Amino acid sequence: xxxxxxxxxxxxxxxxxxxxxxxxxxxxxxxxxxxxxxxxxxxxxxxxxxxxxxxxxxxxxxxxxxxxxxxxxxxxxxxxxxxxxxxxxxxxxxxxxxxxxxxxxxxxxxxxxxxxxxxxxxxxxxxxxxxxxxxxxxxxxxxxxxxxxxxxxxxxxxxxxxxxxxxxxxxxxxxxxxxxxxxxxxxxxxxxxxxxxxxxxxxxxxxxxxxxxxxxxxxxxxxxxxxxxxxxxxxxxxxxxxxxxxxxxxxxxxxxxxxxxxxxxxxxxxxxxxxxxxxxxxxxxxxxxxxxxxxxxxxxxxxxxxxxxxxxxxxxxxxxxxxxxxxxxxxxxxxxxxxxxxxxxxxxxxxxxxxx
Ligand code: AMP
Ligand code: MG
Numbered sequence: 001x002x003x004x005x006x007x008x009x010x011x012x013x014x015x016x017x018x019x020x021x022x023x024x025x026x027x028x029x030x031x032x033x034x035x036x037x038x039x040x041x042x043x044x045x046x047x048x049x050x051x052x053x054x055x056x057x058x059x060x061x062x063x064x065x066x067x068x069x070x071x072x073x074x075x076x077x078x079x080x081x082x083x084x085x086x087x088x089x090x091x092x093x094x095x096x097x098x099x100x101x102x103x104x105x106x107x108x109x110x111x112x113x114x115x116x117x118x119x120x121x122x123x124x125x126x127x128x129x130x131x132x133x134x135x136x137x138x139x140x141x142x143x144x145x146x147x148x149x150x151x152x153x154x155x156x157x158x159x160x161x162x163x164x165x166x167x168x169x170x171x172x173x174x175x176x177x178x179x180x181x182x183x184x185x186x187x188x189x190x191x192x193x194x195x196x197x198x199x200x201x202x203x204x205x206x207x208x209x210x211x212x213x214x215x216x217x218x219x220x221x222x223x224x225x226x227x228x229x230x231x232x233x234x235x236x237x238x239x240x241x242x243x244x245x246x247x248x249x250x251x252x253x254x255x256x257x258x259x260x261x262x263x264x265x266x267x268x269x270x271x272x273x274x275x276x277x278x279x280x281x282x283x284x285x286x287x288x289x290x291x292x293x294x295x296x297x298x299x300x301x302x303x304x305x306x307x308x309x310x311x312x313x314x315x316x317x318x319x320x321x322x323x324x325x326x327x328x329x330x331x332x333x334x335x336x337x338x339x340x341x342x343x344x345x346x347x348x349x350x351x352x353x354x355x356x
Contacts, residue, residue, distance in 0.1 A: 034223035041065035043073055049080045049191055051215030057202055058209030058223050068207040072198040079194035082110055083186045095175055096183050103174035111173050113193050120308040121163040128312035132282045133183025134160040139278060139289060143271030158287045192262055192307025195219045219260035219303040230255040238265050238295035238336050253355040262306035264314045265295035283315045290315045295336040299353055318345055
């Protein structure tokens with residue numbers, strides 16, 4: 001071996017060691033940016049927004065962590081009281097009763113969700129549409145009676161659906177229906193909005209980290225529990241057994257920091273008519289239930305976006321849905337087709353969040 005080659009070999013080894021040490025220092029440095037001494041408090045499962053809710057808060061002292069959990073729960077209840085169609089006193093119920101005869105003034109959070117919903121309708125070519133209420137009701141009643149709705153019933157409900165029939169006055173913060181019988185349903189976005197409101201309130205109350213889970217729509221922020229560097233979120237396999245019980249198997253596990261994850265699917269909530277499964281998500285262009293995907297998971301910065309997009313992509317289908325999500329910054333999708341194939345497809349950036 002000549003003298004030059006003898007020098008190059010140790011230089012490469014030293015270089016590799018230096019790179020490794022630097023990477024280690026940078027990684028450890030980043031990992032240690034969260035205080036070592038941190039406490040976690042959690043709510044256990046509670047029933048809010050028509051589903052099971054769990055809030056976890058991380059803080060530098062136990063008292064703050066406990067207070068932040070209660071703050072998160074309080075925000076979720078507040079949003080539910082404003083936006084639930086199952087609560088006759090909510091602002092959405094009031095809009096549904098009165099907005100055809102007169103413009104109804106609403107609070108800022110409700111106005112914000114209505115405006116965001118219309119933005120999502122435009123972005124998704126009408127796949128996401130909070131005015132689907134009459135069609136949701138029709139298919140629910142059909143399920144109860146076990147008879148498919150007639151063409152006339154579908155046409156009559158369809159005439160009352162369409163986000164372009166919502167009339168807003170931004171100055172006065174009011175909303176009005178252009179057609180009699182319109183009904184709003186915020187089921188596809190309110191959970192996400194509630195989660196984002198809870199996250200904001202918890203951070204303001206001193207949480208350095210937290211996780212809010214509303215029926216499987218989740219947002220995690222900041223520091224995870226002590227000893228962990230990321231939040232782990234399991235995605236359920238979208239299968240049900242002969243009794244309709246959801247599989248306990250996990251499709252995959254996501255590892256995230258400062259992200260929201262929402263899953264829409266026909267495996268948990270659906271209507272059976274003549275033994276055929278109809279998703280609770282309505283495709284406004286066919287006036288029937290969405291078909292083709294058993295589970296749609298969206299990863300985004302905010303839960304409001306993840307929630308609305310998961311519902312929209314369930315309607316749009318794999319091809320159009322993936323194309324839309326690929327176009328959006330910091331947003332990924334993992335789709336599973338309907339059975340018996342249960343084929344998984346995802347956006348190019350989704351892999352980085354899947355635990356190996
Ligand atoms: P999610 O579980 O977030 O996908 O929301 C599903 C719920 O959103 C349904 O139960 C309905 O209340 C409502 N919904 C159904 N179809 C649509 C749609 N095309 N756009 C917006 N919301 C919908
Ligand atoms: Mg949704």
